[in-house]
Amino acid sequence: MKISIGLVTQSNLLRTYFTQYRHKIVPQEIFSRDYFRNVGVTFSVRVLPPTGRIKVAELDGWLKRLAQDSDGVIIFVDDHHRNCFSQFDDAYFIVDIPTGHEGVTQNFVHKLVTITLRQFEALSKNFDEFRTHKMLLLPLDVFSANELRQLRLRLTTNKMSSGLGFDLQQLLSQIGQRERPKSGGRYRTRYLVDDRGFWYHYGKEVHKRVATGVPPHRINCWHNSRFRFGRRYDELRHFNVDNDSDPTKVTGTFQDCHGSQISVKSASHLGIFPNGHQ
Structure with missing residues (x-):
């Protein structure tokens, strides 16, 4: 390292x-x-x-x-x-x-x-642990969960306060309670589910590329597309986001990596990078 x-x-x-x-x-x-x-x-x-x-x-x-x-x-x-x-x-x-x-x-x-x-x-x-690695990479402005907001605060504003290891263990454990398979035994894959009912799976495919050109992107879009809280991650991988319906259908508004709101209606799924780019 x-x-x-x-x-x-x-x-x-x-x-x-x-x-x-x-x-x-x-x-x-x-x-x-x-x-x-x-x-x-x-x-x-x-x-x-x-x-x-x-x-x-x-x-x-x-x-x-x-x-x-x-x-x-x-x-x-x-x-x-x-x-x-x-x-x-x-x-x-x-x-x-x-x-x-x-x-x-x-x-x-x-x-x-x-x-x-x-x-x-x-x-x-x-x-370094895959199960918690993917939780630390959840799109911070997209995945809706109080535990993730607390995690972000702990690793930015309050990172130097004592007891970080214990606090991370507690917060990641809470986020982990959101992990589950889809209903009806359709898939063995386990997803992280946010408060809006969207299901997130950190995919292995690398067919998408994150865009960071300025404009429309901001300077920090490039940096957030490669590093999270000081650690480098694989910029080629993204989260597959859908819901628990069959067939899946995603409708909602999502914030992208530079603060714009993107409206989605009846999409089968979304590909969202850790920095929020879609």
């Missing part, structure tokens, strides 16, 4: 430290943890050069370079730049740099990185 660590900050001291000591940013104890040792983890560090106000195209390009060939992406961001990254919270593991610390010390950096990687490990253990 290759994890890319990015740094975006106004602090010259912190940028200099991450640049000069990029090979020592991650404490050695991390490599001895069972999970990271078993996945053969490697790390790379990239620092966004200081430019004052970050332009959208510059940020997009830097993030794509950071994500290239990476299985995981963690980004440390200071208060000055945090708003620029809010649109990428669903895609990457974005961590706020604590304020109020005195200077830049090895202890400060190692503590920040160690805590972050422990949280990232809790996510990754669930991301």
Whole structure:
């Protein structure tokens, strides 16, 4: 597993430290943890050069370079730049740099990185298991369920709060209670069913391609089509969505990856990618 660590900050001291000591940013104890040792983890560090106000195209390009060939992406961001990254919270593991610390010390950096990687490990253990992997990839603005909304909040705004592993276990267990086969024994396939009565199955077929061109798409559509909460996923796979009728018939309004509402009437099924593209 290759994890890319990015740094975006106004602090010259912190940028200099991450640049000069990029090979020592991650404490050695991390490599001895069972999970990271078993996945053969490697790390790379990239620092966004200081430019004052970050332009959208510059940020997009830097993030794509950071994500290239990476299985995981963690980004440390200071208060000055945090708003620029809010649109990428669903895609990457974005961590706020604590304020109020005195200077830049090895202890400060190692503590920040160690805590972050422990949280990232809790996510990754669930991301690596297929049953919970597909739950973590459910279209966040399409699949209607309070548990999924709570999961999204826990892995974005509240990702650094303690007890992440336990909370993920509880929330994913609740989502798992929505998994069932269709009635009448028609299929052995198990589906995840949302509050609107739509049935979701994470398909193996790769005949569709997710579109991300700007416009009509937004900059974050590309990033959300490949990463979820900091982990890369297969951008070729999508969810097959229908209902429990025979034959299946889907009617409703669905939000796509860039916020548009798409109305569907009497379709046999829909193919929806994790980022919401249809």
